[in-house]
Amino acid sequence: MRLKTVRIHNYKCIDDSEEFSLAPITCLVGKNESGKSAVLQALYKLKPVERDQADFDDLEEYPRKGLTDYEVIKDEKPANVLTTVWELDQRDEKVLQDTFGVNPIRSKLVTVTKGYGNKLCWNTEVDEAKVVKHYLKQLRSEKGEITEGTKVLSVADIITQLENIKTPSAEQAEVLAKIKKNIPNGELSQVVNNALATRLPTFLYFADYQKMAGRVSFNALSQNISSKKLLFSEKIFLALLDLAGTTPKEIQELGKLEHLIAKLEGVSNKLTREIFEYWSQNEYLRVNFRFENALAEDPPPFNSGYVFMTRIENTRHQVSVSFEDRSTGFVWFFSFLAWFSQVRKTYGTNLFLLLDEPGLSLHAKAQGDLLRYINEKLKPHFQVIYSTHSPFMVDPDNIMGVRTVEDVVKNKQPLGTKIGDKVLSTDSDTLFPLQAALGYEITQTLFIGKHTLLVEGPSDLLYLKWFSQELKSQCKEGLDSKWVIAPAGGIDKIGSFITLFGCNKLHIAVFTDFHDGDKKKIRTLRDSEILKKGHVFSAEMFANQDEADIEDMFGRSTYITLVNECYSLKGSQQLSDKKPSKAPKRVVAEVEEHFRTLSIDISEFDHFGPASFLVENSGMIKKNLPHLEEALDRFDKLFKELNLLLKDAEE
Structure with a gap:
């Protein structure tokens, strides 16, 4: 599924975002406190990686200015927050085809909503007549009837009529069993929605402040696991352990310490190699691990039990520092890859990534590296939305994927956060990153x-x-x-x-x-x-x-004459006066195909070459150009x- 449009209501600083479309990579641009994070956090709750964060909480998240009035009606009419429109792809349609034998939907677009009632609601255009026809065909009914004189209008009708047959044929019994298995109670829409729900991507939200801890106390970690109060930094650490195929309990078995360190370093080396493919700042960094007894003089909770430490070694200067003391940009990148790799291990490619201010602590050139990572590693497999107010995180080649985020005030009345579907804003502060990047x-x-x-x-x-x-x-x-x-x-x-x-x-x-x-x-x-x-x-x-290109305004014969003259093509090397039957419509495309057949001693075709030749040899060449007057008329x-x-x- 691909998310096409989103509209957000009644969430934090967002009264009504208005509907906005999404690209494969969507960049939310806006100044601080404009509502960029609120957009991502609202979307995350549609189907989050961390299921305990799925519920909307009206006391915490409903806009405060309307909370008192809303509390009066919320039990009868919970407010909607998310309206999302998704486009099904071939894999989604195949799931439906395999389940029902035919594709049971009229449109590839489906709407999924969620609000403070915390239920996903699906709106799918189901073609029940098509499914009914499919099953009647299996029953060899051409008149649309199972029992004489009674038309079948729904899947539920088929079930009812087949169940009322006292001595059904083997064929009828088989079809009834198939329908009751695939469509219990004949509720086609519900079954279709349930099937699509399994295809809905899981959302991963990752913010700039979410980083793995450099030191982990195993006593504190065990207590937090038991009480289900894990810090996010601890969750990333557990993700790293999971990638290494181990658990905190196994780590505390000292006999397996060296085995554990070896496995962790293997995972670390893999993540580090992936980082350095897109990290141009310092190629001499390595991630090392230590597992030691706590020292009594250290501050709690690191003064008892065992402590796991992650350190960054600089092989150029032969020195290592605590993970937290290293460049925050490198720490963020490593933490994201550890978390993302573990989540991907669970969910595969059926993920939707929400990156809140990624690379905020990165140097401008490193932000360019991160953009390259997003385009080359993430874009082929995942839809991504990321927020920024940095000009270096705006991709000039994806300007149509930019959405402006503004906290709008009109006639001195606050209207809340609005997301602009067009890359133009009336607010100069919002527009600044675009101006800087594109300028x-x-x-x-x-x-x-x-x-x-x-x-x-x-x-x-x-x-x-x-x-x-x-x-x-x-x-x-x-x-x-x-x-x-x-x-x-x-x-x-x-x-x-x-x-x-x-x-x-x-x-x-x-x-x-x-x-x-x-x-x-x-x-x-x-x-x-x-x-x-x-x-x-x-x-x-x-x-x-x-x-057409501008070259087609010359007319074919005029332009190929110019090309033949420019590249001194003779004999069989020349472009023919007569256009080949399978030649492209555009003359430039035809010329490019022709040049691919020429020997290597002929200069490579360049669009600029004929233009430059025409200007430099104007007096000589224009006498040889056929149909020039027609070109001049155009x-x-x-x-x-x-x-x-x-x-x-x-x-």
Whole structure:
């Protein structure tokens, strides 16, 4: 299952978050006390790893400003907190198919809610007629009847009619037994929901402050286990022991001490190797363990019984320090991996990760390493939501996965925490991490003006400049010089630019390619409220085909002539005047396929190469380009539409 949307009501600082969507990796950005942690903590209670933390407590968690009124009605009508919409995947549908013989649901979207009544409520569109038809087919009933003249409308009807047959056939008895096994009492919706409940991911919540203890007193640990009052730091330690295949009781058997240390160090080495794949700060750290008698002069509870100590050794400086005295970032990473590895051992990949301010104590470069870990190790297997107010934890390549979190006040009335589905906020403090993260990405390549035309890359800039100049040389309009053409470095960076500068007084238009992989992003730009309507242009609008790059506006024959000239292709190496029957629609894709068949002594195809060659050899090459006038007409249409935007902006 994949979580598509969430809405949170009546929880701590959240009156109504309003519905917001989730990406495979969702980043909650907001300033301190905006409600980021409350969002994660509310979601955690849907189905937490630690089952004793599953219940909502109205006295502690219902918004205080409305608690008095709520206590009057709570017994009759417990307030809802979570409304979550999930999309089923093929594995979920297979579970249903295997159980019922057919897929019994109409829609892949199901809604799961939970509130202060602490019950999961499922809303699933069940297609009972489909299931009934499936069982009637097994009974060889084409008329929809089992007993003559009586129509079957539900699974319960099938059970009733079969049970009323005094001498059922073997076939009827078999079907009845199957139905009663799969759908007791004929309650199809309940059985479907129960089956899906086993597929609902378990939520793992991990916060920056949750770290393993460097010293553990076994006397205190045993008491806390007995009283069921374990500290979270002790739970992480027990997770480490579980990964090593041992228990606190086994540890206290001194005869197995060396065996235990060996197993723990094996687990530690595995976790440490995983850390160092994504830890660029210091490669000389190692985790060591000691198990000793307590010293009477140490403070309680470390002055009696046995004490287990975890230490971090720096092999470069040949010194070791207590686990708690080491870099807090390294300690957090090790603690998270120990806890996560043990939880994953139990639940496999059916987990949903909630990371509250991960990497808060990490250096900026280490935060980049953590982002890489999230994208490379977690994203392929798990949905992740993490919160941050650090610009270095905002992934510029996943800007559409950012959700802003704000504690909103309107007309001096507090409205509580709101989660923005769009990556634009009216609050400058909330927006700051986005500005900082995206500003660094964009300012490396971007030149902007009052009227900025964003394009994907430098080749687009050269082509637009060249065609504009050619049109002006023929006393035609060309592109107005007020437009500053800015190559943003790809469609993702275009979105980043608009997010960063959309609130400023810049007049922005976009020209981009349009093909599979980018269509959704372009539609998002067109629908965005931070870009004026009609300010996104794409190549297919002028190339007369449903997928197109700027090169398709040349026309195929014009562009392949340019490529043949640019790379000095001769004879059989040339691109053919006649388009191959199985060639891609887009001419650039056709050229790329052709170059893969050429010998290694031919230069590798580069989009920028033909653009640069056209500009540098303009006088010579344009005489050889067929159908150039048709290409000029296409660019003329684009420039006229862009120039009209200037008139509207200046009125």
